[in-house]
Amino acid sequence: MKQIQLSHGGGGEETNSLIHDLFYRYFGNDILIAAEDAAVLEVKNKIAFTTDSFTVSPIFFNGGNIGKLAISGTVNDLAMMGAKPLYLSSAFMIEEGFSFDELETIVKTMAEELKHSGAKIVCGDTKVVPKGAVDQIFINTSGIGEIEKEGISANNLHEGDVIIVSGDVGRHGAAILMEREGLGITGDIQSDCATLWPAVQALIDSNITISALRDATRGGLSAVLNEWAGQSKVCLEIEEASVPVDEAVQGICELFGFEAFDFANEGTFIIAVPQHHAMLAIQALQDIDVTSNATIIGRVTMKKEGKVILHSLYGSSRYLDLPKGELLPRIC
Amino acid sequence: MNRLQLKDLYSGFRDPDTIKALAWAINDETKKLKEPLKIMEVCGGHTHTIMKYGLKQLLPSNIDFIHGPGCPVCIMPKERIDHAIALAQIPDSILLTLGDMIRVPGSKSSLALERAKGYDIRALYSPLDALKIAEENPDKKVIFFAIGFETTTPMTAAVLEQMVKRGITNLYFHINHVLVPPAVDAIMADGQAKINAFIGPAHVSVITGAKIYKSLPEKYATPVVVSGFEPVDVMQSILMIVKQKNEHRADMEIQYSRSVTLDGNTKAQKMIEKFMKPREHFRWRGIGDIPLSALELREEYAAYDAEKIFADILPTEPIDDHKLCICGTILKGLAKPNDCKVFGTACTPNTPMGSCMVSSEGACNAYYRYGEI
Numbered sequence: 001m002k003q004i005q006l007s008h009g010g011g012g013e014e015t016n017s018l019i020h021d022l023f024y025r026y027f028g029n030d031i032l033i034a035a036e037d038a039a040v041l042e043v044k045n046k047i048a049f050t051t052d053s054f055t056v057s058p059i060f061f062n063g064g065n066i067g068k069l070a071i072s073g074t075v076n077d078l079a080m081m082g083a084k085p086l087y088l089s090s091a092f093m094i095e096e097g098f099s100f101d102e103l104e105t106i107v108k109t110m111a112e113e114l115k116h117s118g119a120k121i122v123c124g125d126t127k128v129v130p131k132g133a134v135d136q137i138f139i140n141t142s143g144i145g146e147i148e149k150e151g152i153s154a155n156n157l158h159e160g161d162v163i164i165v166s167g168d169v170g171r172h173g174a175a176i177l178m179e180r181e182g183l184g185i186t187g188d189i190q191s192d193c194a195t196l197w198p199a200v201q202a203l204i205d206s207n208i209t210i211s212a213l214r215d216a217t218r219g220g221l222s223a224v225l226n227e228w229a230g231q232s233k234v235c236l237e238i239e240e241a242s243v244p245v246d247e248a249v250q251g252i253c254e255l256f257g258f259e260a261f262d263f264a265n266e267g268t269f270i271i272a273v274p275q276h277h278a279m280l281a282i283q284a285l286q287d288i289d290v291t292s293n294a295t296i297i298g299r300v301t302m303k304k305e306g307k308v309i310l311h312s313l314y315g316s317s318r319y320l321d322l323p324k325g326e327l328l329p330r331i332c
Numbered sequence: 333m334n335r336l337q338l339k340d341l342y343s344g345f346r347d348p349d350t351i352k353a354l355a356w357a358i359n360d361e362t363k364k365l366k367e368p369l370k371i372m373e374v375c376g377g378h379t380h381t382i383m384k385y386g387l388k389q390l391l392p393s394n395i396d397f398i399h400g401p402g403c404p405v406c407i408m409p410k411e412r413i414d415h416a417i418a419l420a421q422i423p424d425s426i427l428l429t430l431g432d433m434i435r436v437p438g439s440k441s442s443l444a445l446e447r448a449k450g451y452d453i454r455a456l457y458s459p460l461d462a463l464k465i466a467e468e469n470p471d472k473k474v475i476f477f478a479i480g481f482e483t484t485t486p487m488t489a490a491v492l493e494q495m496v497k498r499g500i501t502n503l504y505f506h507i508n509h510v511l512v513p514p515a516v517d518a519i520m521a522d523g524q525a526k527i528n529a530f531i532g533p534a535h536v537s538v539i540t541g542a543k544i545y546k547s548l549p550e551k552y553a554t555p556v557v558v559s560g561f562e563p564v565d566v567m568q569s570i571l572m573i574v575k576q577k578n579e580h581r582a583d584m585e586i587q588y589s590r591s592v593t594l595d596g597n598t599k600a601q602k603m604i605e606k607f608m609k610p611r612e613h614f615r616w617r618g619i620g621d622i623p624l625s626a627l628e629l630r631e632e633y634a635a636y637d638a639e640k641i642f643a644d645i646l647p648t649e650p651i652d653d654h655k656l657c658i659c660g661t662i663l664k665g666l667a668k669p670n671d672c673k674v675f676g677t678a679c680t681p682n683t684p685m686g687s688c689m690v691s692s693e694g695a696c697n698a699y700y701r702y703g704e705i
Contacts, residue, residue, distance in 0.1 A: 241348075251338040256457070257692065313348035314355070316386025319703040324681040326444075329457055330692060331404055331431040331480055 002100035009094070009128030022104060023124060026111040027090075031122040039122035041087055043146060048083035050074060051142035059106070059136055062175050063191030066139055067106035069266060071113035072195045074143040076215045079200040080269065082152045083145030085119035092126045093138040106137070116195035119143065149204045156211045157232035161300040162278040164271045166199060166291040167192065168244035169221045173263025174252045177327075185255075189248045192290075194267030199284075199291040203271070206284040211272040216265045219323050223262075224270045225308040226322045233305050238298035238320065240310045257330025262323035272300065345562030346385075354567035355390040361574045368394040370526055371573060372665055374516060375481075375533035376403030376693025377561045383698035385563040395570065398527055398665035401515045401619060402536070404480045404508075405432045405691035406663065409617045410651040412508060413438030416477045417446055418645050419506060419638060426452045426469060428462050429477040430484070432691040437684060439651045459487040463494050466503040475504045475638050483535040485509040485608070485627065486600035492607045492633065506638040507628050510614060512536055513544050514625035518616075520552050525665035529573045531566065532558035534588050541596025542586050549582040560588035607633060615650055617687055618660025659686035662695055669699040676700055 007014040024033055031039050052073050059066040075085040090110070094103065114120065175191040196215060203210060212232070214224045221243065229236045245260040253260050267290055273281045278296060285294035303309065308320040344350070362369075373379055379399045382388060388397065401407055413436050420427035420443060427443070434443045434455050447453040452472075456462065459476065466474040478488040488509065495503050512533060519525055532545050537558045545556045555576040559569035569587040576583060586592050607630060614626030629637045639646065653659055656674045661667040669675050669688065679685040681697055688694035692701075 247337075247339055254338065254342055312386060314351040314390070316389040318384065318386045319701070321701045321703075326434075328431045328434060328455055331433075331484060 004094050004096065004098040004100060004103060004128055006096050006128050006130065009126055015126065018126060022107055023126075026107045027121040027124070029120045029122065031087075031120065032124075039087065041122065041144065043086070043144065046147040046150070048078050048081040048145045048147055049142070050077040051140065052077065053138060053140040055135070055138050056176065057135060058179050059102075061179050061191055062189060063171075064193035064266070065106055065109055066137060067109040068113050068193050070139040070141045071110050072193055072266060073217070074141040075117045075119055076196045076267075076269070078143050078145035079117070079197040080152070080213050080215055081145070081147065082149030082200065082204065082210065082213070083147045084201070085117045085143055085145045085197055087122045088114075088119050088141050088143040090121050090124045091140040092124070093134050094126065094128050095134050095136050096128055096131050098136055103137070113195060117197040149210060152210050152213050154212055154214065154228050154231040157228055157234050157272050157300050158211060158274075159234060159300055159302050160275050161211050161272045162275050162296055163225075163236060163238065163298040163300065164273065164278065164281055164285070164294055165221065165243060165268065165297050166196070166271070166285055167268045167293045168246045168249070169216060169265055169268055170249045170253070170260030170263035171246055172266040173220065174249040174260070176264075177252060185252075187248050187251070189246070189252070192265050192267040194290045196267060196269055196290065199269075199288045202284040202288050203281060206280055208277045208281050208284065209274050211274065213269060213271050215269040218264050220263045220265060221261045221270065222259070222308070222320055222323050225320060228272065229308050230306045235301045235303040235305060236298055236308045237301050237303060238308060238310050241313050242295060242297045244293055244295060258327060259323075261320065262327065275299075342562055345560065345564040347564060350564050351390070351567055354564065354571055358395075358567065358571050358574060359392050361571060361578060362392045362394055364578045365394055365574065366577075367528070368396065369529055369573065369577065370396050370398055371529045371531055371570065372398040372400045372519075372525070372527040373531040374400035374402045374512060375531075375536065376406065376691065376695070377534060378531055378559065378566060379403075379695050379698050380693055381561055381563060381566050383702040386702070387563060387566060390567070391570070398525055399662065399695035400665060401519065401616065401663045402481060402512060402533055403688070403691050403693040404484070404510065405436055406659065406687040406694045407510060407515070407616045407619070408433070408436060408479065408508060408687060409615045410437075410439050410653070411615075411647055411649065413442070414651070415506060415639075415646050416443055417441055418647065419475045419477065419642060420446050420451045420453050422473060422475075422642065422645070424471065425473040425475055426454065426465060427475050427477060428454050428456050428465065430456055430459070430479055433477065433479055435684070436687050436690045459484070459491050460494070462491050462503060463498065463500065466495070466500050467498070470502060472502065473504060474502055475506060477506045477508070479508045481510055481512055481533070481536050482539045485604050486539060486597070489600070489603040489607045492636070493603060495636070504636050504638040504641055505629060507608065509608065509627040510616070511625050511627070512540075514622050515616060515619065516548065518619055518622045518625070519664055522664060527554065527665060529554050529577070530556040531569050531573075532556050534559060534561045534565070534591070537588065537592045537596065539597050539600050541594050542584060542592055543594050543596070545584050549584050553582045555582050556584045558584070558586045558588050558592050560591070616663075617653065618663040654685045657686035659688040659696070662688055669696040672696070
């Protein structure tokens with residue numbers, strides 16, 4: 001089996017061949033293959049800039065791999081600011097001895113995922129570190145996008161806004177949990193990992209006023225709603241039963257005492273829009289594959305500033321708090 | 333025949349119409365009550381259900397809950413958490429435990445902080461994973477810090493049985509398995525809590541059988557209803573309690589009859605009996621020393637008993653809680669979490685001063701997470 005060796009990150013011939021045979025082959029574009037010290041970019045409008053490091057374990061999971069995450073994660077961060085993703089950097093930290101074939105699979109997946117947004121990788125870096133210095137492979141991607149819709153902000157929610165979720169929640173967290181812990185449970189929970197720019201573009205194209213937009217990654221739905229309530233100094237009132245949760249995801253939660261609302265998502269976002277745009281937004285989202293199950297889950301009120309309240313179907317309500325600390329399974 | 337699906341185990345027991353109907357029936361029935369009901373839900377799982385589903389909001393004001401001591405993490409005194417930390421610090425050791433135990437503060441540190449320092453500390457999903465870890469690390473001392481009420485004890489016994497069968501010699505046990513009935517007796521003997529009904533634990537009773545509560549109605553003239561953990565279960569149990577009161581009865585009844593019998597899981601009971609025996613006394617956080625309220629390994633298994641093998645490094649002095657923390661009073665049913673001065677301010681799930689704030693089954697944690705709206 002061909003393996004990545006320290007020499008692949010040494011800057012010499014092996015590094016060169018890795019860059020040409022692998023990275024240029026899959027990521028190749030004019031800016032990248034110019035092979036200068038830095039990429040030269042032309043951007044006319046206001047830009048959004050973001051960075052993220054990816055360290056998922058296992059690196060291959062049901063519904064994706066670390067490469068797919070590295071692209072969709074950064075692209076989605078740009079999309080959530082109303083920015084069309086344009087240029088990405090990608091830096092690999094690879095543990096000596098990592099399988100070349102697996103690296104190729106990851107790079108290939110990244111190239112495929114880029115197609116969903118049209119963004120390009122225009123610069124990169126590769127480091128190979130001694131065994132044990134990283135866990136197999138870490139990837140950092142940074143990205144630049146051109147703002148197409150201004151004014152999207154977590155500080156921008158207003159009383160009367162409607163809260164929409166783009167799909168069912170908790171699938172990425174549940175998928176990773178099932179694989180990571182070797183729980184011996186079989187089931188088909190696929191990560192929701194996906195590029196969200198096409199859905200955001202559809203919203204922009206429909207001229208929808210977007211108060212706030214955020215992908216529900218780590219901390220899940222609970223984190224986003226609480227951040228919004230806190231930053232905009234409003235109350236978010238959510239109808240618990242209207243939040244879509246996959247049956248298998250709920251099953252995992254029942255077994256281990258977790259909440260699907262706290263689980264990470266990698267292709268699901270929350271959007272707040274003025275009430276008169278709610279149905280328009282739902283229609284625009286439902287036309288796009290990854291957000292075809294978009295649905296209204298609640299509204300913005302002033303009932304209790306900074307808080308998220310969940311209403312049950314039987315007349316009780318409770319706070320939905322930020323998830324705290326690491327997710328630990330219940331004891332009994 | 334339709335296959336039973338996972339959702340069948342809970343969806344009906346969360347049915348909004350059933351919950352509403354039960355709430356209506358309880359409200360109707362309580363009109364006849366002569367005195368307010370102070371129901372102790374012994375188990376933290378029920379506290380969690382009551383708070384998470386907002387059940388108190390559906391009930392009349394003459395029904396109140398006293399949150400009991402049935403949270404294995406909450407009742408662990410600091411000195412025993414210090415035991416876990418001392419064991420984790422043994423060179424070439426791996427310390428295993430369950431869930432929230434990782435986060436509970438001891439006198440100076442917590443297992444989570446020690447793990448961050450580099451000690452090998454792992455939270456297990458299943459106690460049986462201890463066997464695999466011991467086999468994969470033959471040169472390490474693998475120590476299982478076993479916690480829990482009667483529910484988790486059979487799992488520890490199963491690990492012991494498999495360990496003996498497989499000839500594993502590098503696995504040790506620090507046993508902190510505690511028992512429900514002595515704790516309930518201790519609280520009632522105290523006399524201050526004014527409890528006049530009990531909701532009996534769900535999963536504990538699956539193992540022990542409901543027979544362990546049979547003496548309660550006789551001793552204290554209180555109804556006991558063994559209840560499941562779902563909201564419909566708890567609501568139905570409350571209705572059963574109210575009816576008993578109105579009919580001037582004090583009986584032990586089983587609402588959770590889909591899982592609980594009078595005798596319980598006798599196979600599990602025998603397995604526990606084989607490896608463990610009652611401990612002379614065990615100090616409960618907030619409640620104090622209760623005789624025969626916990627288990628320890630039998631003499632025959634002393635070679636695997638971490639408390640004996642590593643006795644010289646384990647602290648022996650009892651350590652009391654922070655003087656502002658009222659976990660003890662809450663565990664005794666004498667106060668509510670929001671009676672505490674530091675609740676939600678100095679003491680939060682991220683910076684817990686007391687154990688009731690740590691575990692998701694702890695009363696303070698449930699109040700903090702779900703609040704009283």
